[in-house]
Amino acid sequence: MKSDARRRARVRLDERLRVLQPVDRFRPPPKGWIRALRDALGMTGAQLGHRMGIRPQTVEAIEKSEAAGSIQLSTLRRAAEALDCTLVYALVPNSSLDETVDARARQIAMRDLQRVAHTMRLEAQETSGSDFEARVQAYIRDRLSERDLWSEA
Template sequence: MKSKTAKLRRAQLDQQFMTAHGISSVKTPKTGWVREVRTALGMSMSDLAARLGVIKQRIEGLEKNEVAGTVTIESLRKAAEAMNCDFVYHFVPKQGLQKTLESQASKVAEEIVRSSEHSMSLELQSTSKSAQKALVEEIALELLRNEDRRIWSLKK
């Protein structure tokens, strides 16, 4: 049951991510979103500070930390709210989650076959490339079917 639930959830997330791909193509401004939106609204640092109930120096720090990548999600959420914006935070997979899982299973299967093929070649029992490819596909499917933890044993 767990595997069906995980597979269904992957499919649901993949569907959501498909709609988010347009969002992921939006590049973060060099000055950061807080400063970009604040200045586009004609809002000074002092204005934003007053709306957040902090001093101007906190806004300077917020903008600097955003560009440096050290800002907190909560700080961005509050700043967005103070500028009448929604704060959106999410991951967008480079390929779908199911595709990522299948790709990783194939990599692990290739490693398993490569390792056993090396041992077999030392014993002069190596197999053809087509047989190796078929074995990789079979092992990958088995890894996926069993939700084998080894799928994530390789770093990349």
């Protein structure tokens, strides 16, 4: 089943990314990684510029753009290579990917079923809370496709 394969892929990806938690360990220094590494190595801006084949003023602009969060990945990669480093790039989910999918499915089911519940209340046909939870689970299981979770309705 396609959704089972997707779930296994999410679990594998979560396992790979778990080593990056907590992400605050990787928060860049105030002036950025390039400047921090260059300073730690005792390398001047002119020396880094020479290694990158650019002017010292451009090194300063690159360091400022990294600190501001506007640097291009290709530029960051070139600077990393000139500093004898490897650029590591990752998107780290705030919760497990399964939890994200489950929460989104629940959000959609609740939204859709709340509309029906409201109509039923108006018609004095309200159901119990436990029945509503069972309907939410059934709605997720029977009506929602993972591909539909991310379309805005």
